[in-house]
Amino acid sequence: MTAWLLRRFLQMLLVIFGVVTLAFVFAYIVPANPARMVAGPQASPAAVASIAHQLGLDRSVWSQYVSFLGRILHGNLGVSFALQGRTVAGEIWLALPYTAVLAFGGILWEIVIGIPAGIIAAYRPRSVVDRFATFGALLGLSAPPFWLGLMLIYFLAYKVSWFPLNGVGHPLIWYMILPSFTLGVGGAAFYSRMVRTTVRQVLRSPFIEFARLKGMPERTILFRHVLRHALTPVVTMLGMDLGYFLGGVLIIESIFGIPGVGQLAYSSISTLDVPMITGTVLVAAVFMVFMSFVVDVAYTFIDPRVRLNVGK
């Protein structure tokens, strides 16, 4: 088990290294000059060259890459090109709490809506509830988040003023209800269909029939036997969702004016702020890889068959 963990950890590092290297390379192969973006179009070519020198952009890409790696290994993500005097780590640190609250909120909506809807639909197939859940899932899956977000803002924040229109404030939860709902509703729709299918499969299993024959109450069957089987794949997928959301959810953050990691990444791309681009990509990669690691480890505990395979 320890050797497996170690190997998995090294693989994680390798993936992160690869992703960050790719981000660095892509930022440099774009036929555009970051110094021109810093200087502005009015700046003379001499001023642009001077800024390029100040930023170290006149050095070879290889030499810049080596110092970039050196910085990363020392835990220093560098200083933003575009945001004067602000460090990449500092900016990410400021943005991360908002993205984290949004991400966990989104996951919560996925669980709160998706799982009960799936279970109810599975227990009452082809009933009104099932059809309603199917219709809702279709709607949730097909509604683009930018449209849904704007609709929620228009009706619930603008028309009836139940929620704030935009941004973040105190209490934060109040500002996060609509964005996290918009984020989670697509996943909720997906999970409701998935849970419905798996619960129906489990309900047809002989051991459930046996439990019923034993006279076990339906509630006990559901919580002790059905959910334990049906939710295993959901738990792992929710873990991956969380890793993805923590990397920044640009569209939701933009619509609702949330100063999260997604917004930071977007603005750094449009200004060719190379240190910020690589910094935000690094954060997204770390979350994604870390959550996939957590999911793998969790799986070995949830499903003994996976654990048995580890040693082989």
Place this chain on the structure above:
Amino acid sequence: MRFVQGRVKRFIACISALCLVGAMGVSLSAASSSAASQKSTRGGILQTAFQSDPTTFDPQVCYDATCWVNMEMMFNRLYDYEPGNTTLYPQAASSMPKISANKLVYTIAIRQGMEFSNGTPVTAADFAYTFSRICNPATKSPVVGFWTVVAGCTAYEKAPTGYVSGIKPVSTDSLQITLTQPDAAFVYVLAMPHASVIPTGTGAQQAQNPLGSGPYEFVSYTPGQAIVLKRNPHYWDPKLPYTDGVNEKLGVSPQVQLLELEKGQLDLMGDALPNSSYLSVKNSPTMKKELVQSQGLDTYYLTLNTKMKPFNNALVREAVSYAINRTSLLKYVNGQGTPATGFIPPGVTGYTKADLTNPLNVKKAKSLLKQAGYPHGFSTSMYSWNTQPWTNLDTALQQQLAAVGIKLTVHPIQQSTFFTLAATPGKAPMTLTFWIADFPDASDFFNALTSCAADIPGGQNYSFYCNKGVDSLVTQGLANPSKAAADYAAAAKKLLADNPVVPLYFGVRTGLSGSNIGNFVQNPIWDYVIDHYWLKNTSK
């Protein structure tokens, strides 16, 4: 061209460029003129919002929309523009500069009794420090190009110690600036946000903790959330500002700003009205009266690369100039423009009422192409930004040029890539681009966009055009302010006779203020002059 980053976003969101009104052809709406007759109030906190954070508060570096508006509020310059036009008045100076007979030495008297918001006096040495910072490469100022005309600025880049040799504090309240050549536009450079005075030695702190001598002082900045300003009790003009403070929400899209304005949660939209919302606001019985439109100091135009085939042939360039239907193009920008009649827009010295552009004439265009050796037309490429309104205009231009036999392949690309490709020799035969004046003098357009000096890789002269005759008229105008308008007009005429650029339209600035704002005017350069606005109801 003050945009980049935030300003770019703002531009995309609105299409109408910023600025304008102007000393001439000012068309301030009824909203502002009636505002002037309202009774002024004092107090209250003005609420506004922006989509983007400022990239910095350092005045010598600032070039984005959010910081630009804040420069007007937190800092003073030697000269500034009157609220609703482009006439300069002495702000931190006590009078307009005394210029020597050879037009090289500017002696400027500093207003006495002025203080920074921390109570320290503003002296000539602070100005010398501030201006020298612009020439210091460590500052990374984007406007150093405007200051290289100051004696010693270029040398200072190599040895940045003390002050630039051409900038001397003669006494605590007298400053002397020596130029290397006469430059009638230099007084406008002194009014740019970058020339905002800061206390000696505070350069390093300004990016995040600005300290100036403007009507408001900085309280706090929470990235992605808010900027808070309050009245500067040390401000030299007791009349200003009218409000006790300003709260600026950040990260609010223009669409949501519009909703908040309608609900009365905002007094002023920080960003311009989105193009897509223009018609709905114009038709709204409640909102339309708050809509203010004024002519912009900006020109939208095509560049034809004079060093690339087939545009190295003057007849081909002339043919393109006859193929454009300007009135039809304006449909694609929701009417937020007026057909261009030249390269220099109204409100800028050098603009003439005479129409210098060629009218739509498909027959003539075809015959010119035939004469040039392209009887069946030709295929070429055009580059533009990949956002609105460019993508709409791309298609429209494609159709218009197809009518004369020019098959246009359009390449809408990201701005940073556009800057590099368009400025690389032999890469972009045509571009669709624009220019917003930094100050109301045509030299700003000519020097950056069409001069021989800018005909270099990495420059802004995307036509790679060089005509010493045009350059010398501009130099002549800069040396002799009284004749500048005529010289610039002659330069514009000479330029358009060669057609390296084909002007399309002049932008119109569309502003929207909330019903609680009094004395709402838009300044051609600053856009908003928030210190001049009051709140009709200060307790809201």
